[in-house]
Every structure is written in structure tokens, then in C-alpha cells.
Amino acid sequence: MGPQCRVRFAKCQLLATCFFTLLLGLSMGFLTILTRFGDRFVIIHTISPEDDPYGSMYHWAFSLGIFLTSMLILGVMLSILGVVREAKGLMAGGFLSFTLVFFVAVQVTFWRYREPSKVENTMLDTYDLAYEQAMRNVSDIWRQKLVAIHDTLGCCGKSSPLSGLGQEERALCRGVRQREDCLQEIRSFVREHLSLVTLLFIVMLAFMVYGMFLTSFLWLTIHYGRNLDRKGSYTLTAQ
Numbered sequence: 001m002g003p004q005c006r007v008r009f010a011k012c013q014l015l016a017t018c019f020f021t022l023l024l025g026l027s028m029g030f031l032t033i034l035t036r037f038g039d040r041f042v043i044i045h046t047i048s049p050e051d052d053p054y055g056s057m058y059h060w061a062f063s064l065g066i067f068l069t070s071m072l073i074l075g076v077m078l079s080i081l082g083v084v085r086e087a088k089g090l091m092a093g094g095f096l097s098f099t100l101v102f103f104v105a106v107q108v109t110f111w112r113y114r115e116p117s118k119v120e121n122t123m124l125d126t127y128d129l130a131y132e133q134a135m136r137n138v139s140d141i142w143r144q145k146l147v148a149i150h151d152t153l154g155c156c157g158k159s160s161p162l163s164g165l166g167q168e169e170r171a172l173c174r175g176v177r178q179r180e181d182c183l184q185e186i187r188s189f190v191r192e193h194l195s196l197v198t199l200l201f202i203v204m205l206a207f208m209v210y211g212m213f214l215t216s217f218l219w220l221t222i223h224y225g226r227n228l229d230r231k232g233s234y235t236l237t238a239q
Contacts, residue, residue, distance in 0.1 A: 007221050011083050014214040018076045021207050025072030027200060032065025040189055043152040044123050047130045047145040054122045064108070068204075071101045079215055088222045095215035102208035105201050112198060120190045124183055131158060131182075153189075155182035 035041055041058065048054045075097030082091035130149060133142035150156055156173035158181055 007218070010214055010217055010221075014079055014083055014211070014218065017207060017211050017214060018079050021072055021211060022076045024200070024204055024207060025069050025076065028065060028072065028204075029069040031197065031200065032062060032069060035065065035193070036062045039152050043149055044126055044186075047149065048126045049129070052122075052126055052129075054126050057119065057122060064104075068101060068104065071097050071104075072204075075101065075211065079211070082215070082218070086222055088219060091215050091219045091222060095212060095219060098208045098211040098215065102205065102212065105204050105208065109198075109201050109205070112194070112201075119194060120187060123186050123190055127158075127182060127186060149182065153182055153185050155185040157181070158183045 036058075044054060045058045048058075075094050078090050078097060079094030081087065082089075082094055127149065130142055130146050133139075134146040137143075150173050
């Protein structure tokens with residue numbers, strides 16, 4: 001395979017990578033919107049106090065998702081334009097966008113494996129707070145919040161040696177058909193959601209590494225003038 005064939009192959013590979021990266025960015029955007037506006041996440045955020053760790057984690061996840069989605073789409077657009085126009089600056093912009101996404105994804109993945117239960121435990125603590133406050137009859141506001149959680153999650157109370165379905169708890173679960181433990185329900189949907197996020201980040205890391213390799217290779221070929229099919233081809237005209 002000659003140099004021109006390798007360059008053409010790299011261009012085709014980069015365009016294909018950009019297509020799948022665009023789908024990846026759209027998936028990230030959809031998952032970000034689901035995390036921000038999903039009923040289950042919203043109801044937990046609604047009952048969390050201002051100083052609760054879940055509140056900051058909730059806003060941090062949304063900001064991170066928007067940032068990664070924007071950078072993925074930006075990297076795709078710059079890379080496509082760099083291939084079409086064969087512009088060194090655009091190709092460098094695509095490389096930098098993919099590199100930035102890569103390092104952020106590495107940090108998030110490292111944090112995820114270092115503290116795998118952080119999100120789950122924070123949401124469980126928030127529910128425990130609402131449950132205990134409602135059972136103590138501190139105010140009707142906490143009882144209303146707990147009822148809203150039960151209606152949204154389709155669960156009722158929590159299983160523990162000190163917690164049975166007494167009269168107070170039955171009143172808080174009167175609108176719920178299922179009697180599933182709310183702690184188990186929260187664990188279930190959080191783990192399912194985080195499994196999807198983890199899979200998305202693994203795929204993202206793979207595409208970013210390949211995209212960085214292709215954009216750097218094409219940048220070098222543009223820089224040294226070996227990427228253009230028309231470069232080095234001259235036509236003599238009769239005078």
C-alpha cells in the first residue's frame with residue numbers, strides 16, 4: 001500500500017470514526033437529559049437538603065454531560081472539515097477536542113472505580129433522611145416528600161429490623177400498588193443507570209484513542225504536504 005493509499009484509508013477511517021463518535025455524543029446528550037430530568041433523579045434531588053452531597057453531584061453530572069457532548073460534537077465537526085478542506089488547523093482542533101474528552105473520561109472512569117458506591121449511597125442516604133423525618137412526624141412537608149418518592153419509584157418503605165409496615169407507614173404508601181423495598185428499588189435503578197454510563201465511557205475511550213491517532217497522522221501528512229492527491233502533480237501547458 002502506497003503513501004497515497006494509506007492517507008486515503010486514514011481519511012475514510014476518520015470519517016467513519018466521526019460518524020460513530022457523533023452517535024456517541026448524541027447518546028451522551030440523551031443520557032445527560034435523562035439524568036437531569038428523569039422522574040426518579042428529580043424526585044431525589046427535590047427532597048435533598050441544600051447541603052446534601054447529592055445536590056452537588058446532580059448538578060455536576062449534568063454539567064459534565066453537557067461538556068462532553070459539546071466537545072464530542074465539536075471534535076467531529078472540526079475533524080470532518082479538516083478532512084474535506086485538508087486544513088492543518090482544523091485537524092489540530094479535532095485532535096485537541098478528542099484529547100480533552102479522553103482525559104476527562106479517564107478521570108471520570110478512575111473516580112467511578114475508586115468509589116463505585118458513592119452515587120448509590122448518597123441517594124440512599126437522602127431517602128433515609130426523608131423516611132426518618134416523616135416517621136418522626138417532624139412536619140407534613142417531609143411526609144409529602146416521602147409520599148412523592150413512593151409514588152414515583154413505585155415502592156414502599158424500607159426493610160429493616162426496626163421498620164415494619166405500621167399504621168403510619170401504610171398511610172404513606174396508600175397510593176402505591178407495589179410493596180417493594182424502596183432501598184432495593186433505588187439500588188436497582190441506580191446500578192442499571194451507572195452500568196449504562198460505564199459502558200458508554202468505555203466505548204468513548206476507545207473511539208477517542210483511535211480518533212487521536214487518525215487526526216495526528218493526518219495532521220502530520222498535511223504538515224509535510226504528503227496528503228493531497230494533487231500535490232506533486234503538475235501539468236505542462238504549451239506556450
